[in-house]
Amino acid sequence: MDPLKYIFQKPMSTGRLAKWQILLTEFDIIYVTRIAMKAQALADHLAENPVDSDYEPLDTYFPDEEINSIEEVGSNGNQAWQLYFYGATNTKGTGIGAILISPTGQHYPATAQLRFFCTNNTTEYEACIMGLNMAIDLGVQELIVLGDSDLLIRQAQGEWKTRDLKLLPYRQCVEDLSKRFMYIEFRYIPRFHNDLDDALATLASMLPYPENTYITPLEIQVRDQHGYCNTVEEEPDGEPW
Template identity: 50%
Template structure:
């Protein structure tokens, strides 16, 4: 698991990302709504990291971060002299007892970009008290968006995938995750009556879908 804290002129925030053994990423972030130093932010981030892992019922955890102070104090190599950090250090030690195995490893900031981005986003976001902002789902675009457009000159009707999805609930054979999500969203605005496909307009009017040949 990676963590990071961010303090800037706009505000403060913390972020962490838990990576499972099969490569799945589970990001968490929080806006720190009180004045704090960089070191306090790093401790807040590390605590967020461990709390998230506990919520996920993780028993063995590898913790990575770019705060040398947090790690060396946690490992007992440096003494915690700052009175503001003593309670954090003690609480961190208590949280660590929830794991059967836990390790802390320093990593350069260049290898901690995901957690850093989460912390920076949380610090700059304006969030009203009581509101919870769900974590964004990040997809990888392997090509320009316009490559997904359907050309009228194609052999099959432009609406074939939508119609087939409404009829069978199945996706095209080679549809990737991104296209499947797009298809599900599109299908919500269409209605199938027998073999005829209609599109629901903004005023609920049903517009019949026609292909290139029918439009001539």
């Protein structure tokens, strides 16, 4: 508590506080509580640093200020495929998702449900390994791997050592698979850039699969009209759905 506030606002002062209060009544003191220190710090700075003839105003113009981020793409960026991976764990189960994107923009999604215990890091490794195997099966030679797992990406880049015994075989598997590409690069991306893989992994973790089940890849349509405008009449063929 502020001492001056305590002295002036105490209804019945006794002893030494009463003596101080009587002595302070000699002065015209008005107590005001300081709410914020930022304005006072700015005022003190301006008082201690007066403006002189060498003062130059701050230039608030920043070129290219509308650009939020810049991603560097190497010489192989135009020919390389892109691999996005993600692992999801919830109360329903654990799922992984991976998407391969060709240089022409074709998407090849894959998802799987894990029926064994996995930590968050091992789930990310499972998703990455599934995506690498997909790229090898398609004969991809140049690949850029993008994921939001900072641990996996830095370990794959060789910046961080793998100390967890559970991750050692995963790290070795990723290293062996990486040798089968002519060019491979691991890059970290924020999670909000990995939404589609997140949706695939979450879908795999929540759907109840009895056994190995093949589901035709999802087709995402963009519709500009209401559903009743697209209704067409189909003739029954006698076959049950």
